[in-house]
Amino acid sequence: MDGVLDARFSYEEGSGWVAYDPARVTPDEVIDELGRMTGFVGRVRDDRPAAEAGPAGPEDAAAPHGP
Numbered sequence: 001m002d003g004v005l006d007a008r009f010s011y012e013e014g015s016g017w018v019a020y021d022p023a024r025v026t027p028d029e030v031i032d033e034l035g036r037m038t039g040f041v042g043r044v045r046d047d048r049p050a051a052e053a054g055p056a057g058p059e060d061a062a063a064p065h066g067p
Contacts, residue, residue, distance in 0.1 A: 001025065001033050016042075 003025030009016030018030055031042035 001030065004030060 003021045003023075004018060005021060006019040007016065020027075020030055027044045031044070034040055034042045
């Protein structure tokens, strides 16, 4: 997907992580595409340590949840 820099998902853990360029794609667009491609439901979460959070770091866009 244009604007997605990296994505990692674990079926066993039921979670994932997406780094994206907020100038090119929104979290809602990433979540919608995740659902279209996989049938999983995503949600935005921000549980990164404070040192990683903020505008300079990659965005945490979606964590998948089973269909």
